[in-house]
Amino acid sequence: MKIDPSFIWLAFVQLLAVIPTTLMITAVSVTAGFVIGLAAAIVRIYNIPLLSQLASAYVTFIRGTPMLTHLLLIYFSLPVLVDAICAQFGWGFKSSSIPMIGFAFISFSITAGAYMSEVIRSGLLAVSRGQLEAAYSVGMTTPQGLRRIVFPQALAASLPNLSNSVIGMLHGSTLAFTVSVVDINAKAQIVAATNWKFFEAYLAAAAIFWGLTFLIEKLTALLEKRINLYNRGGVA
Template sequence: MTLDYGFIWTAFVALLEVVPVTLAITVVSVLCGFVIGASVALARQFRVPVLSQLGAAYVTFIRGTPMITHLLLIYFGLPMLIDSIAAALGLGFRSVSIPMIGFAYVSFSITAGAYMSEVVRSGLLAVDRGQLEAAHAVGMTTAQAMKRIILPQALAASLPNLSNMLIGMLHGSTLAFTVSVVEINAKAQIVATTNWKFFEAYLAAALLFWGLTFLIERLTALAERRFRRYYRGGVS
């Protein structure tokens, strides 16, 4: 077999046009997942009645089922729920007006939230509880202590895991093709069908994913160094 290097470059250039779709899925799911995960982690950390138990059940279910299952459940289940509510309220809105990428956003955010909750919780556990007690001793409320002392340190401790989470969601975005969202991997398949050079097309996709992953790793390393300088007093 002879590689068609020219087609690899052609495919690579064609894939660039859908990079924003892949990045949008990744960024939206990670940001929304962080909000969900942080809320669940705090509820479990402070043992909030009912919410703590619900959060634990949510994390257990999501982590115990495949990511593609979440996507398919949302894709087939959410329209039924939306249409039922709209019909009950007499609204004209129907689920068919929702863009396909919207289902990917919802599904991946829910998935990311469960894993992110464990990332945030591990960061919280890494911070000495005595710091919270010391903050209380100088008159800070729990909310103030969390905002000024605990959460910044927890975030710093969680950076490597957050990086892994971001990379995992970047790679997981390829599942969006299941619900007809054209991202990098899906575009590679479409490009390859023009002349059946699937290996070259997927090789171009692999190189693009590798480049994006490398960029995330470098940015995370820079953030880690900045946090270390901050806690050593090197940044004012």
């Protein structure tokens, strides 16, 4: 097999146009997943009746099934549910109006939430319970103690694993092409289809993903350094 370096560069340039789509999918799913994961982690730690059982079932099911399965379940079930609800209430909205990337947003957010729930929960459990008791001693409420004392320490402890979750969602975003969303992976396939140079096109895609992953790792390292500086009592 003869490699065409010029086509690698050509594919690389064409793939740059869809990087925002991949980053948008990753950013939305990670942000929404963090909120979902935080809520699930809190209700499980404090063993809130019914909610803790539902959260545990959610985490177990999502972590026990493939990410692609989640996407396909959302893709085929959500339109039926939306159309049924709209018909029931006489609304004119149709599921066909939902953009394809919307299915990826919902599905990947649900997936990210389950994985981040375990990361956040481990971070919260790593903080000594005495920290919260100290907050009570100075008149703070539980939400204030969590927000001002526990959460910052838990974030520092969870940062490496949260970074891994972000990278995992970045790579998992390639599944979006299943529902016709043109991301980096899908664009590479489209570009390669013009002359069957799939190896070169996917090599260019791999280079972009590696670069994005490297950037996330560097940003995480800088954030860790800043957090550790504060923990030592330094000034950033």
